[in-house]
Amino acid sequence: MKTTTAITRRTAIAGAAATLVAPAVVKAQGQTLKIGSLLPRSGFFAQAGQSMHRGVLAAPEMLKALGYNVEFVHIDTESNADVARTQAERAINDGCHILTGAFDSGQTLAIAQVTEQRQVPFVVNVAAAPQITEQGYKFLVRNFQTGGQLVTNGLRLIKDVMDAKSIQFEKAVFLHANDTFGTAQRNAMDAIWPRVGLPIQLVEKIAYDPRAQDLSVEVAKIRSINPDLVMCVTRASDAIKMVRDMVRQRFQPKAIISPGSPGFYDEEFYQALGPLADFVLFGLPWANPKSNMTQAFEKAFVKANPNNRFAVDSFNAGFAFEGMLIAADAFKRAGTTNGPQLMEAVRATNIPEHVMIGGPIIFDAKGQNPNIGSALVQNLKRVPTVVLPKDVALAEPVLPFPAWQGRS
Amino acid sequence: MDPPNGMLWSLYANVLVQGVLTGLVYGLMALGLSVIFGVVRVVNFAHGEFAVVGMYAAFVLFRSFGIDPFVSMLPIAAVFFVIGYGLQRTLINPFVSRPEHEQFILLVGLAIIMVNGTLMIFGPDARSANLSYSFDSWEIGAIIVDKVRVYAATAALAVAALLFAFFRFTATGVAIRACADNLVGAAVVGLDVKKLYALTFGLGLACVGAAGALMVTLTDATPMIAPAFTLLAFTIVIIGGMGSMTGAIVGGLLIGIAEAMASVLIAPSMKTMASFGLLVLVLALRPQGLLGRRA
Numbered sequence: 001m002k003t004t005t006a007i008t009r010r011t012a013i014a015g016a017a018a019t020l021v022a023p024a025v026v027k028a029q030g031q032t033l034k035i036g037s038l039l040p041r042s043g044f045f046a047q048a049g050q051s052m053h054r055g056v057l058a059a060p061e062m063l064k065a066l067g068y069n070v071e072f073v074h075i076d077t078e079s080n081a082d083v084a085r086t087q088a089e090r091a092i093n094d095g096c097h098i099l100t101g102a103f104d105s106g107q108t109l110a111i112a113q114v115t116e117q118r119q120v121p122f123v124v125n126v127a128a129a130p131q132i133t134e135q136g137y138k139f140l141v142r143n144f145q146t147g148g149q150l151v152t153n154g155l156r157l158i159k160d161v162m163d164a165k166s167i168q169f170e171k172a173v174f175l176h177a178n179d180t181f182g183t184a185q186r187n188a189m190d191a192i193w194p195r196v197g198l199p200i201q202l203v204e205k206i207a208y209d210p211r212a213q214d215l216s217v218e219v220a221k222i223r224s225i226n227p228d229l230v231m232c233v234t235r236a237s238d239a240i241k242m243v244r245d246m247v248r249q250r251f252q253p254k255a256i257i258s259p260g261s262p263g264f265y266d267e268e269f270y271q272a273l274g275p276l277a278d279f280v281l282f283g284l285p286w287a288n289p290k291s292n293m294t295q296a297f298e299k300a301f302v303k304a305n306p307n308n309r310f311a312v313d314s315f316n317a318g319f320a321f322e323g324m325l326i327a328a329d330a331f332k333r334a335g336t337t338n339g340p341q342l343m344e345a346v347r348a349t350n351i352p353e354h355v356m357i358g359g360p361i362i363f364d365a366k367g368q369n370p371n372i373g374s375a376l377v378q379n380l381k382r383v384p385t386v387v388l389p390k391d392v393a394l395a396e397p398v399l400p401f402p403a404w405q406g407r408s
Numbered sequence: 409m410d411p412p413n414g415m416l417w418s419l420y421a422n423v424l425v426q427g428v429l430t431g432l433v434y435g436l437m438a439l440g441l442s443v444i445f446g447v448v449r450v451v452n453f454a455h456g457e458f459a460v461v462g463m464y465a466a467f468v469l470f471r472s473f474g475i476d477p478f479v480s481m482l483p484i485a486a487v488f489f490v491i492g493y494g495l496q497r498t499l500i501n502p503f504v505s506r507p508e509h510e511q512f513i514l515l516v517g518l519a520i521i522m523v524n525g526t527l528m529i530f531g532p533d534a535r536s537a538n539l540s541y542s543f544d545s546w547e548i549g550a551i552i553v554d555k556v557r558v559y560a561a562t563a564a565l566a567v568a569a570l571l572f573a574f575f576r577f578t579a580t581g582v583a584i585r586a587c588a589d590n591l592v593g594a595a596v597v598g599l600d601v602k603k604l605y606a607l608t609f610g611l612g613l614a615c616v617g618a619a620g621a622l623m624v625t626l627t628d629a630t631p632m633i634a635p636a637f638t639l640l641a642f643t644i645v646i647i648g649g650m651g652s653m654t655g656a657i658v659g660g661l662l663i664g665i666a667e668a669m670a671s672v673l674i675a676p677s678m679k680t681m682a683s684f685g686l687l688v689l690v691l692a693l694r695p696q697g698l699l700g701r702r703a
Contacts, residue, residue, distance in 0.1 A: 042524075042527060042532070043632060044632055046527070046531075046532030046631075046632065047532045047533050047534075049532075050531065050532055178677040206675075206676055207675060207676065207677040208676040208677050209676070209677050209679060209680055211633075211636055211680075212676075212679065212680075213430070213623075213626065213627045214430070214626060214627055215676075216423075216426045216430075216554075216668075217423050217426065217668050217671035217672055217676055217679070218671065218676045220419055220422045220423055220426070220672070221419065221671075221672060221676070223419075224415045224416070224418070224419040236533075236534065237534040237628055237630060240534060240536070240628060241627070241628075244542070244543065247543040248543055248544075248545045248552070248554045249422075249545065249552050250545065250547070250552060266533070267533060268533035268534045268535070268628075271533070271535075271536075272534060272535075272536045272538065272628060274538065276543070404543075
């Protein structure tokens with residue numbers, strides 16, 4: 001009996017396919033994850049975008065040391081939602097496997113529409129609008145607090161500092177920018193303030209245009225009310241204007257506290273105001289100064305950005321880095337750059353050791369990390385310093401404020 | 409919560425004073441735009457960008473050499489004059505007789521280059537001149553007046569007065585006015601129109617350079633503030649009357665006061681709305697502007 005090995009047409013096709021696929025399999029094993037970092041590096045949010053970008057620049061060395069194989073594509077969204085949308089499309093067309101971004105909620109939502117349609121994972125690093133994780137996006141996770149969480153935690157920290165320093169505020173004014181972020185914070189304040197039961201009378205809420213040349217009128221109005229606590233939601237340049245006009249108009253509150261906003265910890269704030277930048281407080285998610293990874297990241301940051309201070313950039317840079325870390329970690333577990341599979345790995349993230357204050361990085365069913373903590377930070381000798389909670393604090397809070405006059 | 413009655417009146421008085429002082433600096437900034445349009449008939453869409461470059465120039469001179477912006481405004485104005493003169497002779501002049509949309513594209517292009525240039529050189533952070541008296545103020549009864557705001561307004565008035573005197577009392581100034589009034593007639597009597605146009609553009613930029621130096625004492629320089637300055641200058645000039653120098657100062661004052669009072673009477677976030685409301689009102693009732701001449 002003669003045995004013959006017949007090569008059927010089906011076997012031939014399978015063999016040919018295997019020959020074609022084999023290099024792809026080999027290639028996948030040594031594949032690099034291409035991360036598109038979308039940030040507003042020019043335009044209205046350029047200052048914050050650049051600060052986050054410095055964190056991205058420090059990420060390669062850190063991630064390499066942690067054994068991740070990643071490549072970065074740096075993209076400027078120009079602080080414009082339409083540009084952000086177009087750039088997200090372009091990044092995906094250019095081969096980015098995952099996107100991170102985008103500091104501003106409006107731009108983040110624009111990018112999310114693209115990533116959802118193209119089934120590419122999107123890790124939100126900073127953006128607080130609640131709707132980002134309320135619209136049922138399947139290809140998005142957010143490693144940042146919502147506006148409501150920011151305000152709730154910020155107000156809780158005000159209560160904590162009042163208890164810690166045995167200080168009482170009687171009247172408060174809430175000053176906020178009337179942009180997307182500021183208005184969202186105002187809405188959160190309206191909803192949350194009555195619930196937190198702070199023993200302070202909130203007498204006025206003042207919205208201002210962040211593009212105004214100065215805040216002299218706003219400060220004149222606050223001065224006429226004479227509150228002992230000013231709560232504010234600002235950006236860097238208007239935080240400068242606010243303090244400058246308070247000093248010029250000789251208005252001296254017991255404290256200025258931001259229940260969750262940028263502005264007071266930017267380098268330009270320190271440069272513009274010098275000693276007058278000291279003692280303002282802000283409750284925000286912040287880099288954990290006592291975490292090993294934060295300390296390692298600080299070294300990488302200083303190496304990548306020798307002209308910038310990590311303490312000042314740690315909020316923006318820390319979240320920018322964590323976005324990269326989440327992406328790289330998911331890729332390592334997924335072993336593929338395929339969008340849906342990579343997204344599955346992103347959703348299953350569990351990173352106990354990381355940079356920012358809080359528990360392990362995980363995501364709930366909506367894609368929100370519920371474990372991000374807040375710290376009360378105070379400018380002391382022009383350095384943003386964690387003063388609460390005590391387990392991560394580096395100094396005692398100073399309250400009430402020393403007078404504007406005579407500071408050096 | 410409204411403040412008590414006495415506090416309310418002092419609040420209005422404070423805000424009014426601040427509005428007047430800021431308005432005068434606004435007026436100086438718009439003056440340059442008005443002068444250029446009134447004579448050369450070119451709308452400088454890069455006006456705000458030139459103001460921001462003036463701010464950065466004052467900032468650099470202060471930071472590097474400790475020169476007070478109230479002093480450096482003079483050399484800055486001189487340099488801006490030379491730049492304006494050169495720009496008109498080389499880049500702008502060929503466009504003077506071309507359609508307005510071509511002028512628009514040219515100057516918007518120039519504006520974009522300037523914004524991105526300042527962004528590349530200085531970055532996006534706000535830069536300010538921290539003068540030793542930046543935070544000082546005078547207390548006059550219930551009114552608190554910032555020192556720098558008073559100085560800036562006074563300097564703005566002085567520069568405007570100089571410019572008015574130049575146009576009224578010098579032969580060159582009169583010749584420029586002749587060009588503005590009757591271009592053909594001016595050419596017929598032998599005036600060098602191109603040179604006068606260049607001088608005018610130089611003077612316009614000198615004004616905006618000086619205004620920029622003054623602005624850096626009041627607010628911080630950032631590249632992204634430039635389009636807002638351009639828009640502000642346009643609003644002022646349209647309200648005051650395109651080409652009217654007095655109109656620019658009056659328009660600046662009106663905008664300063666309207667924004668300040670709207671902030672306190674309506675809401676601080678509504679102050680821009682007040683200036684545009686005023687603009688719409690003027691356009692509806694007196695399209696040529698308060699002190700402008702009907703075309």
